Amino acid sequence: MFCPICKGEFREGFTHCDNCNVDLVEDLNNINVKIDGEFMLCPQCHTEFHEGQTGCPDCGLKLVRAVIDKNDEYVFLEEPVFERVDSTQEFNNLWRHYCEIEPSQAVTVLESMDGEMLKKVMDLLDQNDINFMFVEPNEAASTLGSIFGVNSPLERPFPKIVVKREDEERALTLLANSSELGLFEVPEELVGDDDEEDDDE
Ligand SMILES: [Zn+2]
Ligand SMILES: [Zn+2]
Incomplete structure (x- = not known):
């Protein structure tokens, strides 16, 4: 199991990262549950979107799932792709x-x-x-x-x-x-x- 925020790996039996205060996920490359506090972030201009948008109106790029960690840094929950959206x-x-x-x-x-x-x-x-x-x-x-x-x-x-x-x-x-x-x-x-x-x- 992995922490979606610090990306640490945990042994069997653990379900929660106390450090980040978040539940663990099975696969970092395919996080299929909603992470507390997640939002959509433009990988280019770092504008945050909280209302279900999928593209950045400024850059025209596909938004990426992200959270903010304890150090106020952005952490991506999926690989940023610099792909244009329609x-x-x-x-x-x-x-x-x-x-x-x-x-x-x-x-x-x-x-x-x-x-x-x-x-x-x-x-x-x-x-x-x-x-x-x-x-x-x-x-x-x-x-x-x-x-x-x-x-x-x-x-x-x-x-x-x-x-x-x-x-x-x-x-x-x-x-x-x-x-x-x-x-x-x-x-x-x-x-x-x-x-x-x-x-x-
Ligand atoms: Zn963690
Ligand atoms: Zn943007």
């Missing part, structure tokens, strides 16, 4: 208004490496019934680049969120007026009356 399928499950948008119709409303920010913006668009699509940075070259540590924004395009041209103004106004985001510079004339100005700075 995000469209997953996004369709998460957001009602996620849809394919023709490139000729698409206008970018956000370009960012910040996975949290991307998700917030998609939540916001979805809640306000605006159709949108997530566009991954260009393909194989950029994924290889980031795995090998090349992270220069010059060499690596950002993931984007696009909306249809007809929704552009509504989307930008929405994002500009969101108190949660605060990053957007929108031309004055696009921003309507704003009765909840909170200027914390």
